[in-house]
Amino acid sequence: MVSAMNSPEKFPDTQGHLYEKRKAVHPQRIDGKFRRLKWVIMALTLAVYYITPWIRWDRGPYAPDQAVLVDLAHRRFYMFGIEIWPHEFYYVAGLLVMAGIGLFLVTSAVGRAWCGYTCPQTVWTDVFQHVDRFVDGDRNARMRLDKAPWTVQKTARRLFKWSIYLVIAFWTGGAWIMYFADAPTLVVDFWTGQAAPVAYASVAILTATTFIFGGFMREQVCIYMCPWPRIQTAMMDENSLTVTYKDWRGEPRGSLKKAEAHPGSFGDCVDCNQCVAVCPTGIDIREGPQIGCITCALCIDACDRVMAQVGRPRGLIDYATLEDSELEKAGKPHSPIRKALFRPRTILYTSIWGAIGLAMLFALGNRTRIDISANHDRNPVYVQLADGHVRNSYTVNLRNMENRPRKMIIGMTTLKGGVMWSNAGSREGAGQSLTTDVPADSVARLRVYVAAPGTGPEREDFALTVTAADDPEAKDIDEVFFERPETGE
Amino acid sequence: MMSEKKRVDQPTGTETVGHEWDGIEELDTPMPRWWVWTFYATIIWAIGYVIVYPAIPLLNSATEGVFGWSSRGEYDTQVAAREKELEPIRQALVSTDIRKLNGSPELLQQAIEGGRSAFKVHCVQCHGAGAAGSKGYPNLNDDDWLWGGDLETIEYTITHGIRNPDHEKTRFSQMPAFGRDGILQPNQIQDLVSYVRLLSGREKQSAAARRGAALFEANCAVCHGSDAKGSRTLGAPNLTDAISLYGLDRATLTDTITNARYGVMPRWGQRLDPATIRMLAAYVHSLGGGETLPALEDVKDDTLEQVGTPASNNGVGDEQS
Numbered sequence: 001m002v003s004a005m006n007s008p009e010k011f012p013d014t015q016g017h018l019y020e021k022r023k024a025v026h027p028q029r030i031d032g033k034f035r036r037l038k039w040v041i042m043a044l045t046l047a048v049y050y051i052t053p054w055i056r057w058d059r060g061p062y063a064p065d066q067a068v069l070v071d072l073a074h075r076r077f078y079m080f081g082i083e084i085w086p087h088e089f090y091y092v093a094g095l096l097v098m099a100g101i102g103l104f105l106v107t108s109a110v111g112r113a114w115c116g117y118t119c120p121q122t123v124w125t126d127v128f129q130h131v132d133r134f135v136d137g138d139r140n141a142r143m144r145l146d147k148a149p150w151t152v153q154k155t156a157r158r159l160f161k162w163s164i165y166l167v168i169a170f171w172t173g174g175a176w177i178m179y180f181a182d183a184p185t186l187v188v189d190f191w192t193g194q195a196a197p198v199a200y201a202s203v204a205i206l207t208a209t210t211f212i213f214g215g216f217m218r219e220q221v222c223i224y225m226c227p228w229p230r231i232q233t234a235m236m237d238e239n240s241l242t243v244t245y246k247d248w249r250g251e252p253r254g255s256l257k258k259a260e261a262h263p264g265s266f267g268d269c270v271d272c273n274q275c276v277a278v279c280p281t282g283i284d285i286r287e288g289p290q291i292g293c294i295t296c297a298l299c300i301d302a303c304d305r306v307m308a309q310v311g312r313p314r315g316l317i318d319y320a321t322l323e324d325s326e327l328e329k330a331g332k333p334h335s336p337i338r339k340a341l342f343r344p345r346t347i348l349y350t351s352i353w354g355a356i357g358l359a360m361l362f363a364l365g366n367r368t369r370i371d372i373s374a375n376h377d378r379n380p381v382y383v384q385l386a387d388g389h390v391r392n393s394y395t396v397n398l399r400n401m402e403n404r405p406r407k408m409i410i411g412m413t414t415l416k417g418g419v420m421w422s423n424a425g426s427r428e429g430a431g432q433s434l435t436t437d438v439p440a441d442s443v444a445r446l447r448v449y450v451a452a453p454g455t456g457p458e459r460e461d462f463a464l465t466v467t468a469a470d471d472p473e474a475k476d477i478d479e480v481f482f483e484r485p486e487t488g489e
Numbered sequence: 490m491m492s493e494k495k496r497v498d499q500p501t502g503t504e505t506v507g508h509e510w511d512g513i514e515e516l517d518t519p520m521p522r523w524w525v526w527t528f529y530a531t532i533i534w535a536i537g538y539v540i541v542y543p544a545i546p547l548l549n550s551a552t553e554g555v556f557g558w559s560s561r562g563e564y565d566t567q568v569a570a571r572e573k574e575l576e577p578i579r580q581a582l583v584s585t586d587i588r589k590l591n592g593s594p595e596l597l598q599q600a601i602e603g604g605r606s607a608f609k610v611h612c613v614q615c616h617g618a619g620a621a622g623s624k625g626y627p628n629l630n631d632d633d634w635l636w637g638g639d640l641e642t643i644e645y646t647i648t649h650g651i652r653n654p655d656h657e658k659t660r661f662s663q664m665p666a667f668g669r670d671g672i673l674q675p676n677q678i679q680d681l682v683s684y685v686r687l688l689s690g691r692e693k694q695s696a697a698a699r700r701g702a703a704l705f706e707a708n709c710a711v712c713h714g715s716d717a718k719g720s721r722t723l724g725a726p727n728l729t730d731a732i733s734l735y736g737l738d739r740a741t742l743t744d745t746i747t748n749a750r751y752g753v754m755p756r757w758g759q760r761l762d763p764a765t766i767r768m769l770a771a772y773v774h775s776l777g778g779g780e781t782l783p784a785l786e787d788v789k790d791d792t793l794e795q796v797g798t799p800a801s802n803n804g805v806g807d808e809q810s
Contacts, residue, residue, distance in 0.1 A: 020519035224521055379619025383630040383777065386730035393777060423775065449777055
């Protein structure tokens, strides 16, 4: 939907130029309900980002007490009461799938709400733009300063602003690494030069990216780098909310004076350009939906304010679906909001999203905290013993996912005449089971030998089991087999 | 000409590239300026890379680069760094009495893992990747040992090898070639074969086996023992168990008695350092057939007296030539 009212001469002459200089964006300060919503969401998202690693969570003496910790060194992922082991990484994959479907759901229902309110690029750009305003003043002052020659004063001002950028960027990068180690310890280690080199490298890289992306690239990231705006184009339909300039009501636009002079021949738009002035990506929403629009709705705030001043109804620029726009254009009432929210597509997304979440919760609640995995040695497959018995060896991993050391009993299901012992014991002490200690939150690996009479089938199935000594209900089983040499010489 | 179709798109004010597919045209939107800077930056990076790293292929080699980096050098550095890391373990291993290695599980485990790697380099050629051996090459996983299967004995065997005629301390035994040298007649050998197969239950009692028993007592018992259970001092195999080095079928057994066997293992004390040999001993011992040391109590008493003596690797160290 590209409105035909735009005239090409408004655009800079790009013909014959391969590259285009970035047009500086100096959004003007605005207040309104969407701006206030943005403040709340900004405070919330930043608080989550900065505070989360500092929340403590008691897990006993054998596990870290940080509520959210991605412990790459020990291959554990802690999230409050949940501890994920590497073999359970599908939970993280599941979370990513949920995040993806969540984005689909949000996009199909309320359009680019993610872009407009919660995307880190948006939030940090917002922060940096407030720094601009704090140091250099509002839109007009900043535009003037931009054009001004590089005096000592301007240089000093710029250096001051960039150092604030740098501090924010550093705090951003610094907070990131707190998720990967015990935060209080890491802070001390970081400043005393004892942290891992990767910690300093991460902070350096994230400081640089935040400084560049938040301080200078800003909307360029959304327009040229981010794939999500492109994907969203495919996700949105005629029922998705999007920021809409109601051209059927606003056009032809004209100033108040003109409208007074020629009543009836002008629309509601007074061509005050406030919607353009407040836009953080520097677009003109009156040109219609476009890739540069992150639907932050600040233009709605600006336009509502002007409409109130000139005594016209609010909502010349407003959240609307394409379907509603058509209805409104035809002078019909809007379809109810629930019709836009509850339709097969959003219901389907919600069900898939919920189903994955429930399945993961169910799996989490039912997962075993004790685990045996036995691998039959392949080289050699069997060993002939001197007394005519045959021995098979198994590499057994016992997983203790509880945060306390546990005594575990390895047992075996029926194997005629079979006895077992481990590398810690000997055949003399062999029996139908053996006991071993497994340290807290770790895997114990041991070699288990099983000997059985040499006469019998070439391959016999049986199973190795594990049971916690302190809880007969905590158990696991792994199917294995016993091999013998071919009979006869 | 494509350029003829170029036009300025009215809504955007941007020129089109001039192509048209079923009415679909492409805008010639200019690239952002920063993008071209990024492109120049990569070019500068590439020039720097070519200067500092090996890059330009010449006739016989490539330019070396001012950093002097090479993948081979990188590999050597990493190996050297790893060797340096392992040095304390090797030191500890050599200075620990092998009879007491069981007492330090961590060191024993490190020795086993080190042995696992060394085995793959030096031993798999004959004993196989899984140490299961083959005809003439002992299976090191089983519980049958020609010379003994405790840690100390295994270490001695690895150090001094089997049948190294130029070495005094080597494990040495030689069965006579009873047939080739005319000590026994072919029919007598067949009787002996029947008896030996009877010993391990592979044949039933027979007249031939009874004749073989007498021959055994006269010719073989001196090394293999009257009960045929062999002797570790002499390296004579136990003939009554289920395991044999060359096989106990009639043809193989006839060949063994007629021509004798002469399996050889190099003496690794000549080629490997004491720590590696100790690791190999620990690994072989860990394969499932390892035996406990004889008279462990004596060893303990010994060590009590030796407390305070530095580097108390007596006995074991002497054996390493």
